[in-house]
Amino acid sequence: LSSRASAILSALDIPTNQEVPGVYDGTWGGTGDILESVCPTTGEVLARVQSASPQELQTALDKTREAYEIIRSVPAPRRGELLRQIREALAAKRDELGALVSLEMGKIRTEGIGEVQEFVDIADYAVGLSRMMNGRVVASERPGHSILEIPNPLGVVGVLSAFNFPVAVYGWNLALSLAAGNATIWKPSNTTPLCSVAVTKIIANVLESNGLPGAVAGLVTGGRDVGEAVVESSSVDMVSFTGSENVGRQVGKVVQARFGKVLLELGGNNAAIVMPDADLELAVPAVFFGAVGTAGQRCTSTRRLYLHRSIAPEFLSRLQALYASLRPGDPLESSTLLGPVHSRAAVGIYSSAVNRLRNAGAEILCGGSAFSETDLVGELQGGNFVRPTIAVPKSVDVKDEIWKTETFAPILTVGVFDKLEEAIAWNNGVPQGLSSSLWTRDVRNVGKWIGPAGSDCGIVNVNVGTSGAEIGAAFGGNKSTGWGRESGGDAWKQYVRWSACTVNFSDEAPLAQGVNFTP
Ligand code: UN1
Numbered sequence: 001l002s003s004r005a006s007a008i009l010s011a012l013d014i015p016t017n018q019e020v021p022g023v024y025d026g027t028w029g030g031t032g033d034i035l036e037s038v039c040p041t042t043g044e045v046l047a048r049v050q051s052a053s054p055q056e057l058q059t060a061l062d063k064t065r066e067a068y069e070i071i072r073s074v075p076a077p078r079r080g081e082l083l084r085q086i087r088e089a090l091a092a093k094r095d096e097l098g099a100l101v102s103l104e105m106g107k108i109r110t111e112g113i114g115e116v117q118e119f120v121d122i123a124d125y126a127v128g129l130s131r132m133m134n135g136r137v138v139a140s141e142r143p144g145h146s147i148l149e150i151p152n153p154l155g156v157v158g159v160l161s162a163f164n165f166p167v168a169v170y171g172w173n174l175a176l177s178l179a180a181g182n183a184t185i186w187k188p189s190n191t192t193p194l195c196s197v198a199v200t201k202i203i204a205n206v207l208e209s210n211g212l213p214g215a216v217a218g219l220v221t222g223g224r225d226v227g228e229a230v231v232e233s234s235s236v237d238m239v240s241f242t243g244s245e246n247v248g249r250q251v252g253k254v255v256q257a258r259f260g261k262v263l264l265e266l267g268g269n270n271a272a273i274v275m276p277d278a279d280l281e282l283a284v285p286a287v288f289f290g291a292v293g294t295a296g297q298r299c300t301s302t303r304r305l306y307l308h309r310s311i312a313p314e315f316l317s318r319l320q321a322l323y324a325s326l327r328p329g330d331p332l333e334s335s336t337l338l339g340p341v342h343s344r345a346a347v348g349i350y351s352s353a354v355n356r357l358r359n360a361g362a363e364i365l366c367g368g369s370a371f372s373e374t375d376l377v378g379e380l381q382g383g384n385f386v387r388p389t390i391a392v393p394k395s396v397d398v399k400d401e402i403w404k405t406e407t408f409a410p411i412l413t414v415g416v417f418d419k420l421e422e423a424i425a426w427n428n429g430v431p432q433g434l435s436s437s438l439w440t441r442d443v444r445n446v447g448k449w450i451g452p453a454g455s456d457c458g459i460v461n462v463n464v465g466t467s468g469a470e471i472g473a474a475f476g477g478n479k480s481t482g483w484g485r486e487s488g489g490d491a492w493k494q495y496v497r498w499s500a501c502t503v504n505f506s507d508e509a510p511l512a513q514g515v516n517f518t519p
Pocket residue numbers: 118164165169242297298299300466467468469470
């Protein structure tokens with residue numbers, strides 16, 4: 001193992017040069033298939049992770065259920081105290097974990113650390129929430145009666161997370177789920193197992209030192225079969241899935257068929273709209289970050305750019321100047337803005353999307369090809385680097401593949417409009433509905449954009465890019481994005497089972513609606 005990698009793994013107590021146990025249910029194990037964790041920057045194999053066998057998965061599910069029966073009776077503010085300790089433990093390893101995210105996922109250092117910060121933030125939020133997950137008392141129509149709405153714990157929450165946010169998305173789920181009194185079983189992406197092992201170790205330490213079963217926050221690494229088993233298991237009360245629309249559609253069907261609860265965070269095909277009165281000093285860098293940050297691999301990445309005709313040439317020339325400054329680099333170097341895409345497969349997805357644009361007659365303003373080995377120096381030659389691309393198709397037809405498909409790569413597709421209404425129709429005309437962004441200084445445009453005839457996305461920003469949401473508001477999207485909400489806002493309400501309790505304190509037992517049933 002390179003010294004670069006082994007320093008990062010050692011700092012997080014992950015064994016180097018031997019197989020890494022990838023299953024935790026109170027004890028560590030893993031006798032299933034071996035998952036190779038491959039560094040997207042160099043191609044180096046970072047570790048061989050022992051995933052869950054079918055038998056181990058079953059045991060982990062059983063132990064998670066037992067752990068639920070313990071954690072559900074721990075008072076919510078005590079669960080908040082656990083979250084406070086988890087928050088402290090994560091913050092103490094912020095840089096180390098952030099570096100592991102960069103190493104294994106490929107995002108640049110500041111974003112890797114930012115992702116750990118997102119977990120710290122949601123843990124803070126959940127500490128407060130643990131004293132505020134209030135139900136209510138509803139007025140009864142019957143004398144001497146009270147109606148209580150009580151948020152009780154739900155059970156076992158299965159979290160299936162994607163490679164692109166290997167820490168934060170689990171964090172959003174774990175924090176709310178634990179505050180609500182649930183046990184969680186995590187099936188991370190099979191290409192980022194080390195991040196999940198490192199995070200689980202930190203949380204397990206806190207649970208164990210508080211005398212609680214580690215299976216309150218269990219981990220089962222593995223491939224598709226492990227994910228399917230979690231989704232199909234009737235002992236998983238809610239499945240929270242982040243990933244593609246295709247897999248999400250399957251997950252939704254399977255969980256619905258067994259009447260489980262499901263929370264879906266699927267594709268984004270996010271647009272930024274720039275009006276003639278926008279402050280380009282702000283808008284150009286924001287679009288640059290939205291489209292190129294994380295090498296275009298956020299659900300919230302800016303994929304479509306709709307420019308008003310009057311500012312389009314100036315906007316594009318300023319944006320191209322920023323693109324021209326990009327150099328591929330090691331995401332662990334602080335000067336790097338462009339890291340690799342996560343996998344070889346992602347390079348293929350990028351290349352076919354660029355070809356599709358070319359075949360449709362789009363003008364490629366910059367980028368347009370993956371970096372070949374000869375373009376790269378030293379150990380980066382083994383990495384998955386692609387050139388961020390700006391493409392201008394001949395016209396905008398949001399029913400066309402080139403506009404309506406999410407490509408998880410740094411490709412920005414540009415269209416020119418004359419009227420805001422036209423741009424809003426384009427924004428809304430695709431199947432996905434995650435994030436959207438309007439750039440304007442005219443309050444009348446803002447009113448249109450955030451109102452009933454405005455953006456139909458879950459995230460509707462003004463003078464703020466499509467990506468990089470804070471944890472305080474509910475995060476999620478509509479339509480084929482799956483309608484799920486995670487993180488802040490009212491998202492916690494999905495992690496509980498609501499009990500409507502009518503209690504009679506009186507000496508009479510009247511029926512509702514004045515019904516008389518006396519013989
Ligand atoms: C994702 O891409 O799956 O808003 C999550 C953002 C981040 C989270 C993205 N806070 O870009």
